[in-house]
Every structure is written in C-alpha cells, then in structure tokens.
Amino acid sequence: MPAVPLTITVPDEDGLFRAVWLQTDLPLPDERRRFARENGGWVLALPGDLQVTRLEYMLGVQLDESGEWDTVVNPAADATATGVFGDKSVGLDPGYAEPWWVGRTGTEAVVSDEPLKSRALKEVVGVQVWSPASCAPEDPLPLIVANDGPEYAELALLTHYAAVLIGDGELPPFRIALVAPGPRNGWYSASPQYARALGTEIVPHVTNSFATKGGAVGIGASLGALAMLHAQRRQPGTFAGLLLQSGSFFVPRFDAHEREFPHYQRVVRFSRAVLRATSHGETVPVVITCGAEEENIRNNRLMCTALGTQGYDVSLHELGDTHNYTAWRDAFDPLLTDLMLDAWAEPAAVSE
Numbered sequence: 001m002p003a004v005p006l007t008i009t010v011p012d013e014d015g016l017f018r019a020v021w022l023q024t025d026l027p028l029p030d031e032r033r034r035f036a037r038e039n040g041g042w043v044l045a046l047p048g049d050l051q052v053t054r055l056e057y058m059l060g061v062q063l064d065e066s067g068e069w070d071t072v073v074n075p076a077a078d079a080t081a082t083g084v085f086g087d088k089s090v091g092l093d094p095g096y097a098e099p100w101w102v103g104r105t106g107t108e109a110v111v112s113d114e115p116l117k118s119r120a121l122k123e124v125v126g127v128q129v130w131s132p133a134s135c136a137p138e139d140p141l142p143l144i145v146a147n148d149g150p151e152y153a154e155l156a157l158l159t160h161y162a163a164v165l166i167g168d169g170e171l172p173p174f175r176i177a178l179v180a181p182g183p184r185n186g187w188y189s190a191s192p193q194y195a196r197a198l199g200t201e202i203v204p205h206v207t208n209s210f211a212t213k214g215g216a217v218g219i220g221a222s223l224g225a226l227a228m229l230h231a232q233r234r235q236p237g238t239f240a241g242l243l244l245q246s247g248s249f250f251v252p253r254f255d256a257h258e259r260e261f262p263h264y265q266r267v268v269r270f271s272r273a274v275l276r277a278t279s280h281g282e283t284v285p286v287v288i289t290c291g292a293e294e295e296n297i298r299n300n301r302l303m304c305t306a307l308g309t310q311g312y313d314v315s316l317h318e319l320g321d322t323h324n325y326t327a328w329r330d331a332f333d334p335l336l337t338d339l340m341l342d343a344w345a346e347p348a349a350v351s352e
Contacts, residue, residue: 008091010035010042010059011076017042018067021060025322026050026293051292053093053320054327056081081326083155093320099161099330106163108133111178116205120197121187126150126180129206130159132166132173140211142174142344145203145239147188147224149178155325158219161332170333171340177206177216181224188223189263190230190270198227199235214344215240215284219336221328222296223248229303230270232284241285241343243336245328249299251275257295271299275306283312287339289331292318313342 010020020035020042022028028047035042046055059072073080077089114127128149135141144162152158158176165171179202181187187194203216218239220228225247232239249271250258258264286307290300297318304316317335321327 007043007045008074009076010074012042013040016064017061018064019062022057023060023071024055024057025295026055027295051318051320052322053096055091056088056322056324057091058088081324083324084151099333101161101164101333102157104164106160107167109159109163114206114209116202118197118201120193120201123182125182125197125202127202127206128178129210130162130176130178131210135173137210140213142172142214142340143206143212143216144174144176145216145218146176146178147220147227148181149176150180151325152219153178156329158332165333165337171337174340175210175212177202184223185263188227190226190266192234194227195231195234198231199238203238217241217243217340217343219243219245221245222323226267229274233274233280236282239284241339243287243339245289245331246291246294246296246323247288247300247303248296249303251299251302254298275302277306277310280310283310285339285342286312286314287335288314288316289319289328289335290316291322291327292320294323296323
C-alpha cells in the first residue's frame with residue numbers, strides 16, 4: 001500500500017501564525033506533528049512508511065498577535081471532507097480514486113419514516129426505510145440494517161451506492177433500514193437494552209411494514225460496529241451477515257487511553273467475552289474493515305482472529321485511510337457487495 005506523498009504545506013505569507021500543529025487520527029508523536037517555518041509558509045513532512053492513501057486532518061494554529069490557539073482547515077489542501085464534526089482538510093496520494101459508483105446516477109428510490117417507540121430503550125427510535133421506487137412494500141426484498149443510518153446515507157453515500165448498484169444490475173433490489181443513533185454512547189456500547197431493541201423490536205418493526213426475504217445484513221462503524229456484533233451474539237436469527245467498520249472493540253492492552261469513556265468497562269467486558277470464547281452457536285459471514293494506521297486496528301485484528309476461531313466466515317481488510325465516513329464508503333464495493341451476495345445467496349439444491 002503506497003504512502004501519502006505529503007509534505008503538507010500551509011501558506012502564511014503575512015506571518016499570521018506563530019506555530020502550526022497537525023491534528024489527525026494518525027498515531028504520530030508530538031515532534032512529528034509540528035510544522036517548520038519555510039518559504040513564507042509552514043511545512044511538515046510526514047513519515048514515508050505510513051500506510052495511507054488518503055488523510056483527513058485539521059490544523060492547530062497559534063496566532064502570532066494574541067498567542068491564542070485556533071483550529072482551521074488548510075486552504076492549500078487537496079480537498080475538503082465533511083464529517084460528523086465539521087469539515088476537514090484532505091491529503092491524497094496521486095493514485096487515490098473515488099469509487100466508480102460515486103458519480104453515477106442510480107435507480108429512483110423512496111424513503112419512508114418509520115419511527116418506533118421502543119419498550120427496551122424507553123425512547124423513540126428514528127427509523128427510515130429506503131426502497132427502490134419500483135418496488136411496493138409488499139414486494140419481498142432483502143434488507144440491510146444500518147446503525148448510524150442517516151449518517152451512513154449522508155456522509156458515506158450508502159443509499160446512493162445502493163441505487164447505483166441496483167440500477168446497474170450489480171445487486172438485486174433491496175431495502176435499507178436507516179436506524180438513527182439516539183444517545184449513541186449509551187446505546188452502542190454493548191448495551192443489552194439496545195441489542196434487545198434491535199433484535200426484538202426494530203428489525204421486526206421493519207419486516208412487519210415491508211415484505212422481506214432472506215436474513216438481514218447489519219452494518220455499523222466504530223461503536224456502531226461493536227453494537228452490531230453485540231446484537232448478533234445476543235439475538236440469534238437477527239442477522240445473516242455483518243459489515244463491521246473500524247469497530248471499537250476496546251481491550252485494556254491497546255485501549256487504556258479510552259478509560260474516560262463512560263461505558264468503557266462494559267465494552268471491555270463484551271470484547272473480552274468474545275475474544276475468550278472458543279465457539280459460538282450462530283456464526284454468519286463477517287467482513288471487517290479498518291484503517292491500517294488507525295488506533296483500532298490492533299483490536300480489530302484480535303477480533304477477526306477470535307471470530308475465525310469460533311467458526312465465523314470472517315475477513316479483515318486494512319484500508320489506506322483513517323476513522324471517517326469516506327474510508328467506510330470507499331470499502332462498500334466490492335466488500336459490502338460481495339457480503340450481501342453471499343448472505344442472500346439461495347441455498348444450493350441437494351441432488352437426490
């Protein structure tokens with residue numbers, strides 16, 4: 001995997017900045033984050049062995065007049081990306097290309113609001129169901145269930161991906177249940193209540209309103225990936241396959257820095273239980289994606305090995321990006337495409 005050819009440059013001909021600092025998910029020591037003053041601007045050469053082809057970052061700048069610090073985007077960046085926490089600068093390897101489907105026009109679709117008052121959560125769960133416009137609610141279609149569903153649709157273009165691949169005949173028509181996160185840190189941190197809600201309320205709510213066939217494929221990122229695996233373990237029969245992206249499978253050996261997270265111990269207990277298990281009653285196809293330079297990569301490698309030992313058909317794909325929706329978007333095809341085709345394949349006929 002090639003490295004980003006960054007020297008990052010920041011223009012500052014008027015001398016507005018006293019210091020410039022790189023803010024990024026990359027695990028870099030402090031001395032590798034400081035820019036040097038050079039040729040009327042600021043320059044930072046990143047290590048040449050970084051396994052990234054795309055990098056999102058911000059700049060911490062110390063203003064020369066006041067000495068105060070601020071966070072800004074780089075006006076000289078290759079591109080800008082919009083995320084949950086606002087815009088970020090983007091550095092790109094010359095070989096990086098967006099997925100083929102991003103600029104294509106897909107099949108027409110409709111989105112139905114299907115909120116659910118959950119007994120398990122004692123709150124209303126926001127649910128939207130995306131469907132091809134040519135299909136009626138009574139037409140049985142396969143189903144994807146997405147934690148952080150609205151964010152996946154807006155920031156990772158999940159519904160656009162679906163529209164294009166269905167329109168091109170790469171995938172059969174299917175629906176997507178876009179599940180809103182609500183109080184995300186509580187719901188997605190290996191919460192028994194959320195697992196119960198997902199398995200016994202949310203998915204049945206969708207399948208009662210829209211005809212389905214085959215088992216649902218669950219997808220999630222970060223804590224949303226953890227929550228999907230947790231639900232699959234606790235609610236047998238809910239999912240026929242999982243796409244787990246940059247899962248937050250915290251273990252103390254690698255993730256002690258997350259101890260301030262309010263549900264850290266609950267996440268650790270679940271991760272440990274999975275890692276220590278030698279088998280599991282229901283195994284499904286699982287695709288794991290994670291940036292090769294992400295903090296989560298080590299716990300994702302552990303989880304992949306553990307699930308494989310327990311009989312899951314699991315694979316880990318290390319990406320040239322970090323912890324963001326564009327990275328997760330870029331992995332949809334062929335990884336999610338192949339997972340869906342696998343999970344929804346008709347059983348082979350048994351000869352007499």
